[in-house]
Amino acid sequence: MPKGVLVDVTRCFGCRSCQVACKQWNDIPATPTTFNNSWDNPPELNAYNWTRVEYHLIEKDNQIKWRFVKRQCMHCEEPACESACFTHSFVKTKEGPVIYKPTELKQDFCVGCRYCMIACPFNIPKFEWDKALPFLRKCRFCNDRLHEGLEPACVAACPSGALKFGEKEELLAEARQRIDANPAYIKHIYGEKEYGGTSWLYLSDVPFEEIGFKTGVSEKPIPLYSWEVLRWTPYIFVGWGAILTALYFYTKRRAEVHAEEDMYTAVETMEEEKK
Amino acid sequence: MQRAWSFKLTPTRYILIALVALMIIVAIVRFIFGLGMVTNLNDHWPWGLWIGFDLLCGIALAGGGFSTALIVHVLHRGKYLPIARAALLTSMLGYVIALVALLFDIGRWINFWRPFFYWGYHSVLFEVFWCIALYTTVQILEFGDIFLERVKSFPLKKVLGYAMTPLLIVGIILPTLHQSSLGQLYVVAVDKLHPLWWSMIIGFFFVWSAFFLGPAMVTLEGTLAARAYKRTPELPIFQSLTKVTLWMMIVYLIVKIIDLVYRGVFSLAFNGSFESNMFLIEMIVFVIIPIIMYAIPAIRTKLWGVVTASVLVIVGVIFNRMNVVFTGMATQMGGHYFPSPWEWLVTLGMWSVLILAYLFIVENFPILIKEEHAKEVAVTHGASVGKSVPSGA
Numbered sequence A: 001m002p003k004g005v006l007v008d009v010t011r012c013f014g015c016r017s018c019q020v021a022c023k024q025w026n027d028i029p030a031t032p033t034t035f036n037n038s039w040d041n042p043p044e045l046n047a048y049n050w051t052r053v054e055y056h057l058i059e060k061d062n063q064i065k066w067r068f069v070k071r072q073c074m075h076c077e078e079p080a081c082e083s084a085c086f087t088h089s090f091v092k093t094k095e096g097p098v099i100y101k102p103t104e105l106k107q108d109f110c111v112g113c114r115y116c117m118i119a120c121p122f123n124i125p126k127f128e129w130d131k132a133l134p135f136l137r138k139c140r141f142c143n144d145r146l147h148e149g150l151e152p153a154c155v156a157a158c159p160s161g162a163l164k165f166g167e168k169e170e171l172l173a174e175a176r177q178r179i180d181a182n183p184a185y186i187k188h189i190y191g192e193k194e195y196g197g198t199s200w201l202y203l204s205d206v207p208f209e210e211i212g213f214k215t216g217v218s219e220k221p222i223p224l225y226s227w228e229v230l231r232w233t234p235y236i237f238v239g240w241g242a243i244l245t246a247l248y249f250y251t252k253r254r255a256e257v258h259a260e261e262d263m264y265t266a267v268e269t270m271e272e273e274k275k
Numbered sequence B: 001m002q003r004a005w006s007f008k009l010t011p012t013r014y015i016l017i018a019l020v021a022l023m024i025i026v027a028i029v030r031f032i033f034g035l036g037m038v039t040n041l042n043d044h045w046p047w048g049l050w051i052g053f054d055l056l057c058g059i060a061l062a063g064g065g066f067s068t069a070l071i072v073h074v075l076h077r078g079k080y081l082p083i084a085r086a087a088l089l090t091s092m093l094g095y096v097i098a099l100v101a102l103l104f105d106i107g108r109w110i111n112f113w114r115p116f117f118y119w120g121y122h123s124v125l126f127e128v129f130w131c132i133a134l135y136t137t138v139q140i141l142e143f144g145d146i147f148l149e150r151v152k153s154f155p156l157k158k159v160l161g162y163a164m165t166p167l168l169i170v171g172i173i174l175p176t177l178h179q180s181s182l183g184q185l186y187v188v189a190v191d192k193l194h195p196l197w198w199s200m201i202i203g204f205f206f207v208w209s210a211f212f213l214g215p216a217m218v219t220l221e222g223t224l225a226a227r228a229y230k231r232t233p234e235l236p237i238f239q240s241l242t243k244v245t246l247w248m249m250i251v252y253l254i255v256k257i258i259d260l261v262y263r264g265v266f267s268l269a270f271n272g273s274f275e276s277n278m279f280l281i282e283m284i285v286f287v288i289i290p291i292i293m294y295a296i297p298a299i300r301t302k303l304w305g306v307v308t309a310s311v312l313v314i315v316g317v318i319f320n321r322m323n324v325v326f327t328g329m330a331t332q333m334g335g336h337y338f339p340s341p342w343e344w345l346v347t348l349g350m351w352s353v354l355i356l357a358y359l360f361i362v363e364n365f366p367i368l369i370k371e372e373h374a375k376e377v378a379v380t381h382g383a384s385v386g387k388s389v390p391s392g393a
């Protein structure tokens, strides 16, 4: 059964244990950090930071409040990255994780064209810009741990109960229950419908757009968009081909024949040669 | 009588060769140390100058090949024959450049051949990749016919002769498909690409503009070649081509407006944002003004008139592609990107290769029309041609 993680923003206190656990389990090298105008650290996701707690200062009930949001790959049910990739290097597994085959399964067909980065609606896949033969990197939903029946490293490390791992269906039911039991929650499970649904789900007590989520987005899976234009290809090929062939023979009868062979000529250089 | 192979080295050509040499050095550094070393690309801007300009614009500019092929070889409009070969040549070189740019740009370049064996048909990029690869081959074969006029090999030429008609037709279908799929690449960027450019029919806009760009490209290229080789520009041909461009641009404008209104985003064009201003410049300066210029006989019949309008059309298509790749994506991608000097150098180097190859080929192969023939073709088709200047041979 497909797994998921429920992230409850109201419970997160921003300790960043998940960030550390992710680095440790996945053996990702430390990277130098930089100053930036927020409390987030590292300032952005990149090839060596697959998850990150965002610190949002927001105004709620006339008070300034902190909200902390752990972000990583959403593990979409119908991932844009998978459909965009013409070497099928990203793939959604039946257990839930969206994995990158070159590193996960050692099936290296990726050409590094980075179309997946253009396609992902959450700007998740990151590129190893410093490598001669770079891979794409992103959260892998601790695919190996899931196969051993373990929860992801970040979930295991979370001391606040903000992250909960389980069957996606059960998590959805629990999320609805929490929303019903407590009026403080925004009545929306982010990830239930967005782009056809994602394996990671979010609950919040402040509007999602105030804590860095894209809201009002399409509920249609992105792969469907490209399929809607791609499926016309064979018809265009055959139809346009037939029209062109017909035109070719129709107009040929009327056209006069030109001896092409001696119409054209090579030309001489005009500029002065350098002596 | 066969002339010897020749390529005179003029000062300009030395500069071009130097640029190519620099490009090769940068390319070597890039292949050994990775993209981060030479480019300013980053996680916000995975695609930059090489994809945005060299690939997307290079291929669009090469559109001259397929519109001319359609007009001359499928519709058999013989009066355009004088420009047919030059258009094919530029187009072929444009594609080769685009493929080289792609090879430079992809991170795992050792895997470049994989997509031939791994069929990711659910991706638009799959269609782009196959069409460009096949079409480049088709163009090289088409060019082979000309090549064999110079390097005689009759059996080969005969075989190619038979294959020519199907090649020509496939050589129009393929670019139609991939010019549009280049635009469709951005269909997945729904919610990312600004709605002024994102559209389910962005593919139509791409292929349509590549097509009407063709005559403009032929005009500019023909004028430049005429100046470089002290020949008479084929003005009557340029003029009658403006009709094609004019009508296609009007259709483009109308469909664009309908599309915006249908998606309910028409008002976004006037909200004063950066995107809206760029969009208005694109539509007014590079679509509406050329339409007006082409529509007025007093402008269109003058050489300066057609050439100016053509330059506007060409810059306009480049501007449109840049808006899709950069302007339209900026808000959603965040971060900054400006090409590094090295990226510029590679781009300059690639276009220098194109110019050098063009010069070498027109000086050694029968590409440009013989001047007395230009007159003849024009006369039989009832168009007048200016005083022909004897070539400086």
Ligand code: SF4
Residues within 6 Å of the ligand: A073, A074, A075, A076, A079, A080, A081, A082, A090, A098, A119, A120, A121, A122, A123, A124, A125, A138
């Ligand atoms: S969030 Fe992006 S990278 Fe992750 S599965 Fe979805 S499309 Fe792929």
Ligand code: SF4
Residues within 6 Å of the ligand: A084, A085, A086, A087, A088, A089, A090, A109, A110, A111, A112, A113, A114, A115, A116, A117, A136
């Ligand atoms: S960079 Fe690799 S994984 Fe991403 S779309 Fe290209 S081939 Fe696929």
Ligand code: SF4
Residues within 6 Å of the ligand: A021, A022, A023, A025, A026, A050, A051, A072, A138, A139, A140, A141, A142, A152, A153, A154, A155
């Ligand atoms: S699921 Fe695993 S890879 Fe993903 S953020 Fe958590 S620890 Fe990192």
